Amino acid sequence: MSSMQRLELRQGQSLVMTPQLLQSIKLLQLSHAELAAYVEAELERNPLLQEAEGRVKAPRLNPAAPAPSSEAPTLRMVPRSAPTPSGSGSDSSARAVAASTGELGADLEATLARAVSLAEHLETQLDLATADPQQRAVGRHLIHSLNEAGYLTENLDDIADTLHVAADEVMAALRLIQSFDPAGIGARNLAECLSLQLKERDRLDPAMEILVSRLDLVAKRDFVTLTRLCGVDDEDLAEMLAEIRRLEPKPGLAFTPARVEVLIPDVLVRPSPEGGFIVELNPDTLPRILLDRSYYSRVVQSVRSDKEKDFLSECLQSASWLTRSLDQRAQTILKVATEIVRHQEDFFREGVAALRPLTLKDVAEKIGMHESTVSRVVANKAIGTARGSFAMKFFFNVALGDAGHSAQAVRYRIKQLIAGEAAKGIVLSDDAIAQKLKADGIEIARRTVAKYREILQIPSSAQRRRTAETKAHAL
Structure with missing residues (x-):
């Protein structure tokens, strides 16, 4: 057998993920705050980029208006002359509101009180609960021994040895702290934490004590053994487990400083005088940058070395790509938001009960985009309406039953029915x-109702009945 070498030319197609394409994908899923930080870094790095002045004219669409041409409108971020002091209209009003809010924000920031820590919160209660100097000293040591979740992990005998006090004094101080707010604080394990909370609610009966002591069986979902040990039936056990799930396993975390994020809408929706709704990008979340070609023209004439030419060429290419990518990002968000508003138009008129089922695939097919692109647009974005600001993901709901009711609308209906119990x-x-x-045309199982009720953090019917009876006796 002889071997022979030959040269063949073949033609084929393949998708090449260039760095620019990867970066475009990344920009699409950034929140407006993350995008602002990215653009700020590019402004510092690239001398050919310039921050535009004035207010950006945001593109808008009316879902109820005649269909636009296939060519998408182009968003150009160009500088505008500064408004005169006597300017009028929505732009000047918005600027006045923004200015006053900015001034007020600075004053508020200066006067905001520092958040109270868990230790400070507990020490205040300790000083009110006892005047005994030694008990206060032991109590403070215990308070500062708690971990972030509010648990005491140090051995009581070791604490007694460290403080040179009797072990029963340490235990007495711990019991005192465990009576403080928040309920469950100072526990040495999860079972004790849950027991303290149940005791505070006057729900620590013998059956519940057994259940809490056998959390290992709860984790294994060994409900048969649990019903036998607790001496209850399946329905009672289900209610007891539901009550435990509503407890706080880490009570100390409530005092952990958390970053507060305000839901700032990327898209604004308002009624149109001609009918339907106008959908427009929020100008306050649009980056204001320009490619400064005049500066490039001046600099390119003085460039001499190849290194300088390469740097300037890279800056020009990067700046051109970024401005185009931001333009495309804005148009893509607008197209997705417009389709969401068109599909969920009843929600904007009537509220949550009118939400319709909607999937990423539905939107992708309507606007001719890939489902993954729609998913990136929806991430970290919000829509501002007269009813408030909603995350874009809020408008996507699975369908329940053949009638096509959304899960969100069904949960809202359940909440309404339970809210009307007191009146009836x-x-x-x-x-x-x-x-x-079912009478309203919504066919769902009882266990689905129970699951949605738990999601809404609404107690079971037995617990609601006990609460109602307690209130009636109090009156």
Whole structure:
């Protein structure tokens, strides 16, 4: 057998993920705050980029208006002359509001009180609970021994040895701290934390004590053994487990400083005088940058070395790409938001009960984009409406049953039914709620009602009935 070498030319197609394409994908899923930080870094790095002055004219679409041409409108971020002091209209009003808000924000920031720490919160209660200097000293040591979740992990005998006090004194101080707010604080394990909270709610009966002591069986979902040990039936056990799930396993975290994020809409929706709704990008979240070609023209004439030419060429290419990518990002967000508003138009008129089922695939097919692109647009974005600001993901709901009701709308309906119990003097079981929903054309199982009720953090019918009876006796 002989071997022979030959040269063949073949033609094929393949997708090449260039650095620019990868960066465009990354820009699409950034929140406006993350995008602002990225653009700020590019402004510092690239001398050919310039921050535009004035207010950006945001593009807008009316979903109810005649369909636009296939060519998408182009968003040009160009500088505008500064407004005169006597300017009028929505732009000048918005600028006045922004200016006053900025001034007020600076004053508020200077006067905001520092958040109280867990230790400070507990020490205040300790000083009110006891005047005994030694008990206060032991209590303070215990307070500062708690971890972030509010648990005491140090051995009590070791603490007694360290402080040179009797072990029963340490235990007495711990019991005192465990009576403080928040409930469950100072526990030495999860079972004790849950028991303290149940005791505070007057719900630590013998059956619940057994259940809390056997959390290992709860983790294994060994419900048969649990019903036998607790001496209850399946329905009672389910209610007990639901009550435990509503407890706070880490009470100390409530005092952990957390970053507060304000939901600033990327897209604004308002009614159109001609009918339907106008969808427009929020000008305050659009980056204001320009490619300074005049500066490039001046600099390029003085460039001499190849290194300088390469740097200037790279800056020009990067700046051109960034301005185009930001333009494309804005148009893509606008197209996705417009389709969401068109599909969920009833929500903007009537509220949550009118939400319709919607998937990423539905939007992708309507606007001719890939589903993954829609997913990136929806991430970290929000829509501002007259009803408030909503994350874009809020408008995507799975369908329940053949009638096409959204899960969000069904949960809202369940909440309404339970909220109306007091006026009618009745307490609806999960099965009764399922029957009422069926009468309204919403076919869902009782266990689905129970799952949605738990998501809404609404107690079971038995617990609501006990609460109602307690209030009636109090009156």
